[in-house]
Amino acid sequence: MSKENEQQEKAEQKEQEQEQEMADVMEGQVIEEQEEADEVSVEAAHQAEVAELNNRLLRVQADYDNFRRRSREEKESAAKYRAQGFVEELLPALDNFERALSVNPEGEEATSLAQGLNMVYNQLQEALKKEGVTVIETVGETFDPHLHQAVMQVEEEGFESNQIVEELQKGYKLKDRVLRPSMVKVNA
Missing domain, CATH: 2.30.22.10 (Head domain of nucleotide exchange factor GrpE)
Incomplete structure (x- = not known):
C-alpha cells in the first residue's frame, strides 16, 4: 500500500498544484480584467473632462464673439x-x-x-x-x-x-x- 499511497499522494499533490495554477491563472485574469476596467474608467473620465473643457471653450468663444459684435455695433451707432x-x-x-x-x-x-x-x-x-x-x-x-x-x-x-x-x-x-x-x- 505504500506505493499506492505514495502515488495517491503524488496525484493529490499534482491535482493541488494544478488547482493552484488554475487559481493563479484565474486570479491573473481577474486582475487583468480589473486593470482593464480601471483603464476604461480612467479613459471615460478623461473623455468627460475633455468634453467639459470643449464645452467651456465654445461658450467663451461665443461670449467673445458676442462682445465683439456688440462693441462694433456700439461704435457704429456712436459714429452714426x-x-x-x-x-x-x-x-x-x-x-x-x-x-x-x-x-x-x-x-x-x-x-x-x-x-x-x-x-x-x-x-x-x-x-x-x-x-x-x-x-x-x-x-x-x-x-x-x-x-x-x-x-x-x-x-x-x-x-x-x-x-x-x-x-x-x-x-x-x-x-x-x-x-x-x-x-x-x-x-x-
Whole structure:
C-alpha cells in the first residue's frame, strides 16, 4: 500500500498544484480584467473632462464673439449719431432764425439784414443736411405718433380724419432717429 499511497499522494499533490495554477491563472485574469476596467474608467473620465473643457471653450468663444459684435455695433451707432447732442442744442437757435426770417422787413437796411440772415440760415440747413438731419414732413400727412406730437385736435373741412392740419413747431430726424417730434394740429 505504500506505493499506492505514495502515488495517491503524488496525484493529490499534482491535482493541488494544478488547482493552484488554475487559481493563479484565474486570479491573473481577474486582475487583468480589473486593470482593464480601471483603464476604461480612467479613459471615460478623461473623455468627460475633455468634453467639459470643449464645452467651456465654445461658450467663451461665443461670449467673445458676442462682445465683439456688440462693441462694433456700439461704435457704429456712436459714429452714426455723433452729432446728435450738438444738433439738439442747435435746434432752438434754428427755430429763432425761422421766426426772424418770417418777419417782413421794411426799409432797405432791414431787407439787407434779412438777406444776410437768410444766407446764414441756408448755410446752417446745408450743414445739418450733410450730417443727415432732415425735417419731418407734416401738413397734409397722416398723423404718426412716432414722428408727430399732437397738441391740438380741430375739425377742419378739406382734411381727412387723423390728417395733420397745421405745423406748430418743426420736427427733425437724424438719419433714422427722431431728434424732436413735430408739434401739430390734427383733424378729428
